[in-house]
Amino acid sequence: MSNAIDRRRILGGLAAIAAVPGCATSRSASAQVVPVASAGSTASAGPAAPAASTAPAAASKYPPLPPLGDATFARRHDSLRALARQAGASLVFVTSGTTSFAYLAGGRVERSERLIAVLLPVDGAPLLVAPAFEVERMRRQTRFKDVRPWEEHENPFTIARDALGAAYGKAKILIEPHTEYQSALALGRALPGATLVDGTAAFERLRLHKDDDELARIRRAVAVTQDVFDAAFAGLHAGVRDREVAQAIAERFRAAGYTGYALVQFGALSALPHGHPHGEALRDGTVVLIDGGCEVDGYWSDITRTRFFGGEPPAEFRKVHGIVHDAQSAALARVRPGVAAQDLDRAAREVIERAGFGARFTHRLGHGLGMDGHEPAYLVKGNAQPLEAGFVFTIEPGIYLPDQFGVRIEDDVACGPDGPIVLSRRADRMPA
Numbered sequence: 001m002s003n004a005i006d007r008r009r010i011l012g013g014l015a016a017i018a019a020v021p022g023c024a025t026s027r028s029a030s031a032q033v034v035p036v037a038s039a040g041s042t043a044s045a046g047p048a049a050p051a052a053s054t055a056p057a058a059a060s061k062y063p064p065l066p067p068l069g070d071a072t073f074a075r076r077h078d079s080l081r082a083l084a085r086q087a088g089a090s091l092v093f094v095t096s097g098t099t100s101f102a103y104l105a106g107g108r109v110e111r112s113e114r115l116i117a118v119l120l121p122v123d124g125a126p127l128l129v130a131p132a133f134e135v136e137r138m139r140r141q142t143r144f145k146d147v148r149p150w151e152e153h154e155n156p157f158t159i160a161r162d163a164l165g166a167a168y169g170k171a172k173i174l175i176e177p178h179t180e181y182q183s184a185l186a187l188g189r190a191l192p193g194a195t196l197v198d199g200t201a202a203f204e205r206l207r208l209h210k211d212d213d214e215l216a217r218i219r220r221a222v223a224v225t226q227d228v229f230d231a232a233f234a235g236l237h238a239g240v241r242d243r244e245v246a247q248a249i250a251e252r253f254r255a256a257g258y259t260g261y262a263l264v265q266f267g268a269l270s271a272l273p274h275g276h277p278h279g280e281a282l283r284d285g286t287v288v289l290i291d292g293g294c295e296v297d298g299y300w301s302d303i304t305r306t307r308f309f310g311g312e313p314p315a316e317f318r319k320v321h322g323i324v325h326d327a328q329s330a331a332l333a334r335v336r337p338g339v340a341a342q343d344l345d346r347a348a349r350e351v352i353e354r355a356g357f358g359a360r361f362t363h364r365l366g367h368g369l370g371m372d373g374h375e376p377a378y379l380v381k382g383n384a385q386p387l388e389a390g391f392v393f394t395i396e397p398g399i400y401l402p403d404q405f406g407v408r409i410e411d412d413v414a415c416g417p418d419g420p421i422v423l424s425r426r427a428d429r430m431p432a
C-alpha cells in the first residue's frame with residue numbers, strides 16, 4: 001500500500017467502520033487489532049459502566065445531561081465556606097482562569113489582566129467582581145447575576161474591598177492556590193490589615209468527592225471516548241500516519257459534540273510514556289498505543305489502550321500486556337475506602353517487579369480525575385491519603401522497553417462504598 005494517505009478516506013473509513021455492528025472487535029484479512037476490549041470487568045463493583053457502542057458517534061446518540069441546578073452550586077459554596085472556617089479564614093478569593101472558579105461559578109472564564117474574581121465570605125453571599133464592560137458576559141457564562149462592576153480608571157481591588165465592607169479589613173483571606181502572585185499582592189495592598197492564607201489544602205479537598213451529577217458526566221466522557229477509540233483502532237491500516245489518526249480522533253470527538261484529544265504512538269515511540277505523534281507511518285507488526293479522553297460539561301475521561309496491528313502478536317508483547325493487566329487487577333483489588341492511595345501503587349508495582357520489569361514501570365500508578373485531567377488524589381509512593389467513597393482516579397500501570405515498545409492500560413475508576421466502580425470497559429488480559 002502507498003504511503004500517500006487521503007485524509008478524507010481516513011475519516012470516512014473510521015465513520016463507516018464504526019457504523020457496522022461488531023466491526024470494532026473484528027479482524028480483517030489485512031490487520032489484526034488486539035486485544036479487544038471486554039464487555040465488562042470482573043473487578044467492577046456498583047453500577048455498570050455504560051456499554052460502548054459501535055454506532056456512528058453523533059450528537060444525537062449522546063442526549064444532553066440534566067443541567068446542574070442552583071442547589072448544586074449552593075452546596076459547593078457551603079462546602080468551601082466550611083473548609084475556610086477550618087483554616088481560620090473568613091473570606092475566600094478565587095480568580096478567573098482557574099478550575100476552582102469554574103467549579104464555583106458554573107462556567108469557565110479565561111484568565112485576564114483585568115480582575116475577574118469570586119469573593120466568598122464564610123457568612124455571606126458570594127460576590128463576583130468584573131470589568132464593567134464584561135458584566136453581561138459574566139451573567140451569560142456564569143451563574144452569577146449580581147456582578148459588581150469596576151471601570152477601567154478604577155482599582156478593582158479597592159472596589160472589591162468597598163463592596164465587602166470594613167469587617168474584612170483585618171480578615172484572614174483564603175487564597176486559591178493558582179492565583180497569580182501579583183493579584184495576591186494587590187489584594188494585600190487593598191486590605192493591608194488582612195492576612196492571606198494558602199488555600200491549597202482546602203481547594204484540593206473541595207473537589208475530591210464526585211457527586212452523582214459529576215459522576216454522570218465522567219461516565220459520559222468515558223463512553224464517548226471508548227466509542228471513538230474503538231472506531232480508531234478498527235480503522236487502522238498500513239500507511240496511515242500517527243498524526244492522521246490523532247486528528248481523526250479529535251474530529252470524531254467534535255462530531256459527537258465534545259472536545260477531545262489523543263496521543264497516538266506507533267512502534268518504539270510507544271515506549272515513551274508521554275510521547276507525541278511524529279508522523280510515523282503504520283506498518284504490519286507494530287504496537288499501537290492510544291491515550292486520551294474528552295470533556296463533558298467540564299469533566300474529563302482519560303483512557304489508554306495498547307494493541308498490536310498486523311499479524312499475530314509476538315510472545316514478548318503478549319507477555320508484557322498480560323503482566324500490565326495483572327498489575328492493574330492487583331491495584332483494583334485494593335480499592336476501597338480507608339486504603340492508602342500509595343497502597344494501590346505498591347500492589348501494581350509488586351506484580352511488575354516480580355515479573356522482572358520493575359525498572360521499566362517509570363511513573364506513578366494514577367491520578368485523580370474530574371474537571372482537571374490530573375488532580376488529587378495521586379496514586380503514588382509516599383501518599384498515605386486514605387481513599388474515600390466518591391474519589392475518582394485513573395489506574396494506569398505500564399511497562400516501557402526502550403527502542404522496542406511500551407504497554408500501558410489505563411482505566412477510570414471510582415471508589416465505591418464497598419470497592420471499585422470501574423467506569424470504563426477493561427481490556428482483555430491476553431490478545432485474542
